[in-house]
Every structure is written in structure tokens, then in C-alpha cells.
Amino acid sequence: MEAEGQSKVLLYLLPHEANFLDAAVERLIPADELGPGAREAGATCYIDRQLSSTWGTHGRNYRAGPWREGAPEQGFQSRLTPQEIYRVGIREVDKHCRTTHGSPFDQLAPRTRDEILRALERNEIQLPSLSSKLFFDILWRNTEEGFFADPMYGGNKDKVGWKLLGFPGMPSGAYVNRIGEAQAYRAEPVSILDYQRGKVRLDAEGFVRHIVIEKEGE
Amino acid sequence: MVRTKLNPVDVVVIGSGVAGSIMSMELANAGLQVVCLERGRMVDPNVEFVKPFVHDELKYDRHNDFFQNLSRETITFRNHSGQTALPMRELGSFKPGEMVGGSSALWGAQAKRQMPFDFEMRSALTARYGEAFLPRDSTIQDWGLTWDEVEPYYDQFEHIFGVGGKAGNLNGEIQPGGSPHEGPRSREFPNPPTRRTPQGALFADAAGELGFVPYQFPSAAMTQDYRNLYKVMLPRCRHGGFCTSHVCAEGAKATPLTAVLPALYRQKTFQMRPLCNVTRINLDSTGKLATGVTYIDARGDEVEQPAGLVVLAAYCFNNTRLLLLSGIGTPYDPHTGRGVVGRNYSFQTCGTVSVFFDDKDFNPFIGGGSVHTAADELLGDVLDRGPLEFVGGAVIESSNQGALPIKSKPVPAGTPRWGSEWKKAVAQYYRRTMNINLIGSCMSYRQNYLDLDPTYKDANGLPLLRMTFDWQENERKMLTYAYERAREIARALKASSHSAGAVPKNYSIVPYQCTHNVGGAVMGADPSTSVVNKYLQSWDVPNVFVVGGSAFPQNSSPSPTATIGMLACWAADAIKETYVRRPGQLM
Structure with missing residues (x-):
């Protein structure tokens, strides 16, 4: 921070x-x-x-x-x-x-x-x-x-603005498998600032790794 | 200032967007020596378009980093000729690109063909309803082309840009899953259609019950890994959003940078010269033959590049402006209706109905790449226009472009613009809204045109282009009707509420609408109403070809890029097959 x-x-x-x-x-x-x-x-x-x-x-x-x-x-x-x-x-x-x-x-x-x-x-x-x-x-x-x-x-x-909306920030490589799915996708937002500060892990293709939020009852 | 005259080349292409890159590729493939002059800078997508830096809405969408730098050049604008035109000081209504790859490097990948009707609009409307049915003051005209002529070139473009979709009409046979109203295709799309989203499925069900035939919109963001006609690999789209206004870090969106230029750079007969701003096309003493072009290079020096053939393939505005600055063709005079350069400028009539749910969650940030579910029933001549009393129509579609947090937060009508109530509404509805978009036609009119501004100049001291444009009654009627039909679908969705945009009285240069400016150097069969013939060849200076959105006599409705790409393939073939045998002659 x-x-x-x-x-x-x-x-x-x-x-x-x-x-x-x-x-x-x-x-x-x-x-x-x-x-x-x-x-x-x-x-x-x-x-x-x-x-x-x-x-x-x-x-x-x-x-x-x-x-x-x-x-x-x-x-x-x-x-x-x-x-x-x-x-x-x-x-x-x-x-x-x-x-x-x-x-x-x-x-x-x-x-x-x-x-x-x-x-x-x-x-x-x-x-x-x-x-x-x-x-x-x-x-x-x-x-x-x-x-x-x-x-x-x-x-x-x-990232208070993104948290308010439920916008996860930088896209995840997992989106490609979620495009047709009705299930809500919620994740802790990731910013370019997070990346530049070394606070983000990337997957093998260079997409940021999201920490997915599991909502109660889902 | 240093002045240099270079050795002649076979072809100079002005602009490196969808038209310029395809023209360059096709002519270089034919063995011609081609130099492409691009006003914007060179980009290397492998180094510059990287995650996560490409995912910056402020830089690319708000501050328009890849778009035209207006400090050097803009246009002036007024609604009617009684007003004083003022410069467009900041980008708003539309955003022309300024880099190698042009505006199409930043497009939303909506790659739909026009309908056969669209190419013969005036003849078809007149035959069905009579001349008196055409809107007052309209200058609607035919393209001088037929469907059978253009279909192979749409097919070629689709195999360069890897378009994904499902045929609705294969050689005259209607196919399930596609649009039954499209012109007959000679073969299927090169790639499969996009996957339908939950919003798309809701739209399809509601629209289907109301008599529409929904289909997945053609997408030039790859729906699978694809090796294109130029043997370039494009990877599958990952649906991270950040498409329009942005570049794609994956290279999954087909653009000149990803689909054409990698192959073109391998051609030994091709040279790209970025940061070269063409100021005029030079003519010989007869005024009937171009000798080449003059441009200002990156260092500010003036360079003359002689060439046997000049292909003007810049954005709509600069195609018209360079013709006017070079004295090619007769400038249009709106008072007499005579002259052609600057005539039939047109745009696109857009609208949106936002549909608000309280019990759904659409993951609106997952999308992009033209993942739309659409219907064509309001287009072309599908419906009888007689009782509707307007011409033209709109694609109606549920879009999933990837909702970005600064610009994509629709709220129900009556919500305050700021404060706690507004904050509650954006928090509630950002993830729970689906949009029904209308991408509508715009006819051309006697009083809507382009010419040179008498007052304002660019950084080189040359007059800016002046746009005189306003919405007309026909477009307001069309949009009103399309909104009614969209609202029917919205009501059938049984959502919490929906709100439709307003039908604007006057055109405004301020809110973003689309970068679909067309006309000004239109094609046709009659030199008294067109700048170029059916092969995009200047009637006045036959070794100049003018290719791009500038050639559209009016805007039929689908986003123009696929048709611009088709025209480039068509014109390039005409040059290779016919023109080169008798250079300098009208075809």
C-alpha cells in the first residue's frame, strides 16, 4: 500500500x-x-x-x-x-x-x-x-x-470503486471458460498498480491470478 | 525545411488501416513496389501491447492514447450552413486512430456484411415505393456494385480477418442458426460463432417470441486459433473485455496489426514509413495524372515521393480532405447540388435500451470481441417500409462488450447524476444490467457534407476539413420505431425496469457514438454524383484510387469495417487483373 x-x-x-x-x-x-x-x-x-x-x-x-x-x-x-x-x-x-x-x-x-x-x-x-x-x-x-x-x-x-461495483479489475485467464455461464463470478479486484508493486501472481499465459470470492449459499 | 525528392515507386498507399494494409498486401503480392505512408507512429504489438498495461481504461478510452492527436489536426463542425463551424477541440462523438494499423486497430470486431439490398438501395426503394417515397433532400444512391460482384470479396476479407459466425444463407438455402436475411454466401464463415451469453440467451428468447430470428453476430475476435489467408496465426479470444478503444494483448482481435502487417513486412517489395503526413497528391500539368505525393516526415522535412499509382486509403475525413487539398475532382456545392468531393457525408444512428434486473448477475466484465446476439428483422427491406414511412433500419442486438468501470454504469431513469442515490444505483446495477443496442442506418442528404474550413488550420497551416451535419426527420423516425421494437423486447424480459435513450433532435459532437463516419468521396456509376467509379478509381485522375469508408454513398447500418475490407479486396483485384494492363486508363 x-x-x-x-x-x-x-x-x-x-x-x-x-x-x-x-x-x-x-x-x-x-x-x-x-x-x-x-x-x-x-x-x-x-x-x-x-x-x-x-x-x-x-x-x-x-x-x-x-x-x-x-x-x-x-x-x-x-x-x-x-x-x-x-x-x-x-x-x-x-x-x-x-x-x-x-x-x-x-x-x-x-x-x-x-x-x-x-x-x-x-x-x-x-x-x-x-x-x-x-x-x-x-x-x-x-x-x-x-x-x-x-x-x-x-x-x-x-480499489474501493471497483469493490463497490464488483468489477474484478484486470481480467483473469479463466474468463474464456465463463463467457456462457450464468453463475456469478466474484473476485478480489486486481489493479495495474498491484502488478507494478509485485503483489500479483501471474499464470503461465501472463494473466493475473484472481482470488475468487465464494459467496455464502453458492 | 529540407526538401527531398525520392526515386519513383510503383505504388504509394496513404494510410495503413484496414483499407491501406489490405491494398498494400495485395499489390505487393502482385510484385508491385509499394510504399505505405502512415501519419501515426510505428507500433510493435509484441512489446507494446502487454498485460496488464493494455487494460487501462483511463489511458486508452478516456485519454484516447492511440487516437488522433487533435493538437496537430482536427475537423471543424456545425449542424447547418447558417452556423459558424468550430473546431472539434477534444475527441467525443467518434475517434479516428493515429498509428500504424489505423482506427481498425482499436475497433470492436463487429464484422457484419451489408445486405444485397444495400448496394442497390435507391433502385430497390424506387422500384418498390416510387421516387416520391425517398426522404426529402436525401441523396441516396446505388453503389454501382451488385451482390454477385462483391460476395467473393466479402469472403476474402472474412478469411483474412478470421470472422466467426454461422451462415444464414448458403448459396440461397436458408440455414438454421444464422441470419435468414443475409445475402447468399458462397461458403461458411471461416470460424465458428461466438458462445451465447446468459444475456444473449435472454434476448434470444424474448426476441424470438416476438418474431425476430436471433443469431450470433459475426466476430473478428477469434473464436478459435486461426491461421488466416496470409498465413498469419491469430489466437482464440479470451473474453477479458477492454476491446473497443483498446488493443488486445493476446492479438486475438483481427486488425491490420495482427492479421495483415506481419505478412506484409515479409514482402521485399513493401516499405512502411510511419510518421509521414501526406499533404497533397501531386498532379502533372494536365491535371489528369498523379505524379506522386508530398509528405512531411518525422523530422518535419518535406519529401516528394513520385509514384505511378496513388492509393488514398486514409480515414473518411482525410480521403476527402486530401482530394480537396490536391484539387482532384470538383468540390461539392450544397446550393447548386453540383460537384462531388465532400458530397454524401453520413454517419450512424445509434441507440441503447438498458434493462435493469434485481435478481440476476451478468458478469458484465466478461465479454468483448463482438459477443453479441442480434436480429436482422429491422434491416434493409425485410419489413415493408410503406406503412412505416421511413427508409433504413437498424441491427438490434444484445451486446457483451465488457463493461468498464468508468464509462459503463447505466442507471435507471430518474436516478440523480451524483450523490448517495447514484452510488446505490451503480452498486446495484453494474452487474445486473443488459443492454439492447441499435446500430442504425443514416441516409445521405443534400445539406450534410464536407468541405474545407475558411478559418481554422492544421499544424502545417493547411485548412481543416469542415463537417456540416445534422440528423434528419427520416433518421428520427427510424430510431423512434427501432426504440419501440427494442422496448417490446425489454418488456418481454420482465425486468425491474428499462430505460431507452432519447431520440436526438440535433447531432452533437460531444458524446461518443461510434467511429463510423462515411462518405465524402463516394463510389457510383455516374461521375456527376460520385468521386470514384465502381473500382474505387477517381473519375478525374485515373491513377488515383480512393478506398475506405469515404466510398459509402450512405450508411446502411452494419458497422462499416467488413465492407471497407471487402472494397479493398475488390479494388486491389481490379488493379491487379485489369488496371496494370492499361495503367492510367479508366476501367
């Missing part, structure tokens, strides 16, 4: 931005009786690392002007990169929260944070530099990724 505290190391985000994101992602995918939420899964760490990657500057996107907002059908048309969307968006949402509620976003009660997130999603908050829906959509997209992408990207800690 990752050394305790490693996920607190920040590459791009500033500490107050990480606090903002922790306070947002724990509302988007909350911890509950089904298990940990996005905050516990390290979604903020995931977002920080993504912002430091090619994606953080939209390195594979077409970036030349002229820039126009366009119709929704024409897709992403912002001048801003994801790095800028987070930096500017967090600043402007926090400013909105101070004006309307007297505190920055991460200091607000959970229910108030939910209301703010819903208003952002519906494009109901007027931010000076970008549409609030654009900010919400990228935040939600990254939160979902940070909960379900391979743990090597810094989120989905202890």
Missing part, C-alpha cells in the same frame, strides 16, 4: 484548492453504508496528478483560436486549460460562497455544499470567467474517474 501521507503530496494544486476539492468530492460520491466515498478514495490526489499531466494543459486538444462559445452540440470551446479551469473556477466559486454564505466552500455545511454543486451543475451561478456548468462538468468527470480509474493514477484507493 501507498505510504500514509503520500496522497497528500500536491503537484499542481495549492493546499486551499485541495481542501475545496475534498469538500466537493465527498458530496459527489459520499461515504455511506456501502463504503468509502471519493474523498477517502483519493479523488483529490487523482485530480492533482491529472492536472500535472498532458491532460492538465489539454496537450492533445486543438488549441488554436479564434475562440467562440458556440452551440452545445459543438462541444468544448473554452480558451482555458483544465489547470486554469480549476484554479480560476475554485477562486470564483469560493468568492461566490463568501458573498452569499460568508465562508469559502469547504467551510460550508454538507447540505449547503450540495446546493452550491447543484446550482453549478444547472449553470445557475454566474462566475466572471467561465460557465459554472463547465466547471461542474469537469469536476464531476474527474471525480468519477478518480473513483473508478486504476489506483496507479492516485485515486480509487484500495
Whole structure:
């Protein structure tokens, strides 16, 4: 497992931005009786690392002007990169929260944070530099990724997202004999991170070996 | 910039996808000296496509590692000519590939043929219903080909790509287990059909009771170890999922990289040049003869490669764009309806009904490789279109593509998009959902077309291709009807609930639909409505052949790859058997 505290190391985000994101992602995918939420899964760490990657500057996107907002059908048309969307968006949402509620976003009660997130999603908050829906959509997209992408990207800690779904991660060589079978196949999930850390055994064909979970009564 | 002029070769092939690799192989086999120019990088599947690194949904599906890098080149898009087209800044609706092997290295292996009707669609519809029945503004046309001409080449493609399936029509005799509506086959599939999954069996039972004839969809992921026509071994698919958008570590998915290039690299008369981006096809002073191509190589130098024959076999968009940039053929003018290059651009009309159970567990991560159970009753002219008042149709299928955790978590209608309720729903239904997919046709229309953008440029300073495209009433009617039929099946499944996608008013470049863009350089029998003749040969510059999805006059419904592969086999044969005897002449 990752050394305790490693996920607190920040590459791009500033500490107050990480606090903002922790306070947002724990509302988007909350911890509950089904298990940990996005905050516990390290979604903020995931977002920080993504912002430091090619994606953080939209390195594979077409970036030349002229820039126009366009119709929704024409897709992403912002001048801003994801790095800028987070930096500017967090600043402007926090400013909105101070004006309307007297505190920055991460200091607000959970229910108030939910209301703010819903208003952002519906494009109901007027931010000076970008549409609030654009900010919400990228935040939600990254939160979902940070909960379900391979743990090597810094989120989905202890494979909590995969355990929630019952997704076994890297495929087993046994699938070929299970494709037509009705019996449920449940296994402890295996990640690329597990493999890179030497925690996985491979079979003769290079497939990861699954530890199959036998459910009571089956 | 350094400028170099190389020694002439017999053939330059632009693009190394399904069309370019098969054309290269067939022409090199015939003893011609072939150079293949590919804009993407070289890949070595033995070293680069290894477990478990290939099983990375974020890298390959979300971040599109193998797909076109839009920072160098994209298209612009608008719904209608009254709008200003804006660049597609990130990949969404479709994903063209950018590496040796092309888009088809990343396909889902759905290898279905078209029907005989599809090749003569305009004639058949007009004969049955009259000219006035065709949708308003539609430019539906025949391919200039007949079933008897193309069948041997579908067969050839299937024996290169190791397609698994069960014949439904062998030389006119209907066979149990296959689709009774397919065109007559000269022989069985080279490989057996996929194994039916529990979801597939549920679909087959429910659809069967409603009058559909279910069958296992043709799959180009191997259903057994297979040695193909080019004597390349492909191993059996292991059903680990991670197929579409991904490469296969087993090499079980037939692609140019696994089924063609290993044999092609052994040909002494063949050379692959990756990272070479062709910027134009050069013409002589008459404008009637191509002298070769100019490209930018990996170092950024400009290279002229003279050639006796140019085969343009890039993705749909770049086939059209290179013709426009090179001044080959008359550009299409949507106001007068005259001109042909960029005309009849079309896409695919897709839909999904998600069916939610509380008492089943489908192991949705086991799958991939086109393990579908499908029915053809909504296709072609199987049903009388008269009372339905639309043309076209859809494959209806229960798919088992391997549900990946970021993108494949359908939830019942009314579920919030995030929060605790959403979390409960994905936990409940990830393993308990089956999808009924509709892979539908899209006709071509006067107002849907491709041309050069007046504003936006690629990294070389050349104009981007501009797409003007929107859904039309005929496609909305077709999808509405197909959804009704899919919902009938969903109801018969007696599940907890089901939810169908919406019939979209406007086409959007944002959500992924499929990489099945077609048209723009269509084939036909009439030079006033086609760019290439029935042999894929340019009407205007006869030593240029334009092969690929660009040749489809409209999209009939099945995923296009098998038909693109068939066209490559067909065009290559025409060049080998006929063209080489009188080079430079129209066939």
C-alpha cells in the first residue's frame, strides 16, 4: 500500500484548492453504508496528478483560436486549460460562497455544499470567467474517474470503486471458460498498480491470478 | 525545411488501416513496389501491447492514447450552413486512430456484411415505393456494385480477418442458426460463432417470441486459433473485455496489426514509413495524372515521393480532405447540388435500451470481441417500409462488450447524476444490467457534407476539413420505431425496469457514438454524383484510387469495417487483373 501521507503530496494544486476539492468530492460520491466515498478514495490526489499531466494543459486538444462559445452540440470551446479551469473556477466559486454564505466552500455545511454543486451543475451561478456548468462538468468527470480509474493514477484507493461495483479489475485467464455461464463470478479486484508493486501472481499465459470470492449459499 | 525528392515507386498507399494494409498486401503480392505512408507512429504489438498495461481504461478510452492527436489536426463542425463551424477541440462523438494499423486497430470486431439490398438501395426503394417515397433532400444512391460482384470479396476479407459466425444463407438455402436475411454466401464463415451469453440467451428468447430470428453476430475476435489467408496465426479470444478503444494483448482481435502487417513486412517489395503526413497528391500539368505525393516526415522535412499509382486509403475525413487539398475532382456545392468531393457525408444512428434486473448477475466484465446476439428483422427491406414511412433500419442486438468501470454504469431513469442515490444505483446495477443496442442506418442528404474550413488550420497551416451535419426527420423516425421494437423486447424480459435513450433532435459532437463516419468521396456509376467509379478509381485522375469508408454513398447500418475490407479486396483485384494492363486508363 501507498505510504500514509503520500496522497497528500500536491503537484499542481495549492493546499486551499485541495481542501475545496475534498469538500466537493465527498458530496459527489459520499461515504455511506456501502463504503468509502471519493474523498477517502483519493479523488483529490487523482485530480492533482491529472492536472500535472498532458491532460492538465489539454496537450492533445486543438488549441488554436479564434475562440467562440458556440452551440452545445459543438462541444468544448473554452480558451482555458483544465489547470486554469480549476484554479480560476475554485477562486470564483469560493468568492461566490463568501458573498452569499460568508465562508469559502469547504467551510460550508454538507447540505449547503450540495446546493452550491447543484446550482453549478444547472449553470445557475454566474462566475466572471467561465460557465459554472463547465466547471461542474469537469469536476464531476474527474471525480468519477478518480473513483473508478486504476489506483496507479492516485485515486480509487484500495480499489474501493471497483469493490463497490464488483468489477474484478484486470481480467483473469479463466474468463474464456465463463463467457456462457450464468453463475456469478466474484473476485478480489486486481489493479495495474498491484502488478507494478509485485503483489500479483501471474499464470503461465501472463494473466493475473484472481482470488475468487465464494459467496455464502453458492 | 529540407526538401527531398525520392526515386519513383510503383505504388504509394496513404494510410495503413484496414483499407491501406489490405491494398498494400495485395499489390505487393502482385510484385508491385509499394510504399505505405502512415501519419501515426510505428507500433510493435509484441512489446507494446502487454498485460496488464493494455487494460487501462483511463489511458486508452478516456485519454484516447492511440487516437488522433487533435493538437496537430482536427475537423471543424456545425449542424447547418447558417452556423459558424468550430473546431472539434477534444475527441467525443467518434475517434479516428493515429498509428500504424489505423482506427481498425482499436475497433470492436463487429464484422457484419451489408445486405444485397444495400448496394442497390435507391433502385430497390424506387422500384418498390416510387421516387416520391425517398426522404426529402436525401441523396441516396446505388453503389454501382451488385451482390454477385462483391460476395467473393466479402469472403476474402472474412478469411483474412478470421470472422466467426454461422451462415444464414448458403448459396440461397436458408440455414438454421444464422441470419435468414443475409445475402447468399458462397461458403461458411471461416470460424465458428461466438458462445451465447446468459444475456444473449435472454434476448434470444424474448426476441424470438416476438418474431425476430436471433443469431450470433459475426466476430473478428477469434473464436478459435486461426491461421488466416496470409498465413498469419491469430489466437482464440479470451473474453477479458477492454476491446473497443483498446488493443488486445493476446492479438486475438483481427486488425491490420495482427492479421495483415506481419505478412506484409515479409514482402521485399513493401516499405512502411510511419510518421509521414501526406499533404497533397501531386498532379502533372494536365491535371489528369498523379505524379506522386508530398509528405512531411518525422523530422518535419518535406519529401516528394513520385509514384505511378496513388492509393488514398486514409480515414473518411482525410480521403476527402486530401482530394480537396490536391484539387482532384470538383468540390461539392450544397446550393447548386453540383460537384462531388465532400458530397454524401453520413454517419450512424445509434441507440441503447438498458434493462435493469434485481435478481440476476451478468458478469458484465466478461465479454468483448463482438459477443453479441442480434436480429436482422429491422434491416434493409425485410419489413415493408410503406406503412412505416421511413427508409433504413437498424441491427438490434444484445451486446457483451465488457463493461468498464468508468464509462459503463447505466442507471435507471430518474436516478440523480451524483450523490448517495447514484452510488446505490451503480452498486446495484453494474452487474445486473443488459443492454439492447441499435446500430442504425443514416441516409445521405443534400445539406450534410464536407468541405474545407475558411478559418481554422492544421499544424502545417493547411485548412481543416469542415463537417456540416445534422440528423434528419427520416433518421428520427427510424430510431423512434427501432426504440419501440427494442422496448417490446425489454418488456418481454420482465425486468425491474428499462430505460431507452432519447431520440436526438440535433447531432452533437460531444458524446461518443461510434467511429463510423462515411462518405465524402463516394463510389457510383455516374461521375456527376460520385468521386470514384465502381473500382474505387477517381473519375478525374485515373491513377488515383480512393478506398475506405469515404466510398459509402450512405450508411446502411452494419458497422462499416467488413465492407471497407471487402472494397479493398475488390479494388486491389481490379488493379491487379485489369488496371496494370492499361495503367492510367479508366476501367
